[in-house]
Amino acid sequence: MNNASISSIEDAPFFCSWSGGKDSCLALYRTIKEGGKPQILFTMFAEGALRSRSHGLPLELYKEQSSSLEIPFIYKAASWQEYEEVFIKTLHTFKDMNINIGVFGDIDLEDHRKWEEKVCNEADIEAYLPLWKEERTALLLEFIDNGFKTMIIAIKEGVLDKKYLGRILDRELIAELDALDIDPCGEEGEFHTVVLDGPIFTYAIEVEIKQEIFNNGYWFIDIAVL
Numbered sequence: 001m002n003n004a005s006i007s008s009i010e011d012a013p014f015f016c017s018w019s020g021g022k023d024s025c026l027a028l029y030r031t032i033k034e035g036g037k038p039q040i041l042f043t044m045f046a047e048g049a050l051r052s053r054s055h056g057l058p059l060e061l062y063k064e065q066s067s068s069l070e071i072p073f074i075y076k077a078a079s080w081q082e083y084e085e086v087f088i089k090t091l092h093t094f095k096d097m098n099i100n101i102g103v104f105g106d107i108d109l110e111d112h113r114k115w116e117e118k119v120c121n122e123a124d125i126e127a128y129l130p131l132w133k134e135e136r137t138a139l140l141l142e143f144i145d146n147g148f149k150t151m152i153i154a155i156k157e158g159v160l161d162k163k164y165l166g167r168i169l170d171r172e173l174i175a176e177l178d179a180l181d182i183d184p185c186g187e188e189g190e191f192h193t194v195v196l197d198g199p200i201f202t203y204a205i206e207v208e209i210k211q212e213i214f215n216n217g218y219w220f221i222d223i224a225v226l
Contacts, residue, residue, distance in 0.1 A: 009034040015101075016040070017102060019054045019055050020055055021054075022169065023131065027103050040072055040094065040099065045077040048077065058224070060225050061223065068205060106131070107187055144170060148199070149168060149196045153193060154218045157219060207223040207224065207225055209223055
């Protein structure tokens with residue numbers, strides 16, 4: 001994707017499609033550094049509104065991230081069948097708030113990019129992917145070297161040992177994953193993360209690791225905010 005189509009990021013209000021993990025956080029960070037003005041962190045939840053669709057994180061964690069980042073948080077719950085409809089309907093409300101840009105953290109998955117452009121177009125919003133087509137490991141090192149702290153909270157069964165649940169993603173762990181021939185960015189869904197601290201957070205988020213949960217081919221750790 002060529003983001004040159006974005007008219008201007010400087011002083012532009014935007015929403016961030018927010019998973020709570022490292023890629024959406026780096027996309028948010030870069031857009032803020034470019035002069036964009038974050039208005040909303042937007043997350044889709046599963047039916048029942050107890051956990052997020054993408055990372056299985058509890059609502060209290062997102063509220064704590066929102067508080068530390070000082071950016072309002074909005075979430076919507078939907079079944080997979082209703083997901084796109086609810087997503088687009090929410091983007092229309094953002095458009096009514098004069099938000100014309102949506103920021104996404106995808107790196108190189110073409111189907112994801114096409115979907116994001118499609119739903120944004122429905123609401124006359126521009127999709128902005130600040131990480132698009134950059135080298136995966138270089139992005140991860142940029143994230144770590146800028147002082148972000150992120151924990152592995154979900155692992156795909158049969159791809160990565162669940163002993164990595166709860167590990168902080170650092171240079172040592174990147175080397176371990178690389179030796180296992182696992183993409184350190186987890187871009188193909190090998191694992192998911194939650195960001196707990198960084199240069200755009202006003203305070204570090206402390207969490208307690210509780211039980212391990214298996215759901216839809218993934219091992220998750222249940223975490224609670226302290």
